[in-house]
Amino acid sequence: MQWTKNDMQLYVGSKEYIDTALIPIIPFQVSQESTIGKSTLKREVVSIFATEIEQELTGRILLIPNYYYLEFGDKSEELKRLNQWIEEIKKQPFKHVFILTLDANWKKVESDLEGNLLWLPGFTSENTASTKMQQLIRGQVTDVVELIRSYW
Template identity: 30%
Template sequence: MKWTSEDIDMYLKAKEYVDTIVLPLFPIALDERIKKTAEMTEFINLLSIQLERQFRGRLIMLPGFNYLKSINKEEVLTDLLKWEKEFLDKGFKHIVYLTSDSDWKLEEAKMTGSLIWLPTIPLGQMDQQYRNTILKDQLQQLITLFVQKWEKQE
């Protein structure tokens, strides 16, 4: 389910079946890394949209956690862990973070939720058909990861 009033109405009616919350992590840099962080955000955002469609009714896809690359990583992690605590307090069994920012791999052990890191594939210059094929392939890998995670917990 998306973070929309219509989907949240559906969530409220079927809350007991929605045990997973997904938070895309979107880096922002306004220096020489601007294009790279824009590519990361674009890639993870497109995958998030497809993932939400695939698992509609089983998970909530949040709009994303934007953070500045120029801010100390510990400060950003502290904020993210506050979000994580809120998710756990509200009864979500599975918290999944999606990112293309490899810096998060260094912080993964400090998180209760699962971090899925995917290398950025710059989609901007690709032919639409090739772009769709790549996204579909990446989505299939994500679907497998989610299903395995849910099966392991049941």
């Protein structure tokens, strides 16, 4: 289920079956022009991954809206803010909260997160619509879905 009016109405009526939340976290920084292309690629890839995972696990998972953070900002502040999101999400209650990212820097603070980090290795392709990229994403989505299921 996604963060849409129709899906949220369905969620409220069947939330006893939906015990998992997925938060895509995406870096944002326009002041560093040299990294804008890389940051936008991360957003595209994480969004595709999150949507694919949600489609694979429809009826069991809620896709939370994207969490944006300053890529070169203070990670301790972002960690605090992200944990506040997770605390709010767990009030529903969700038994499992997963955080999806391409940013390896989150691995450094993984033990301080109130949810489970799903870190995906970086992607170098500039074209998310290419057949090769779609195959790579599809293969990794299958692996991530199996990992999520292992928590159930």
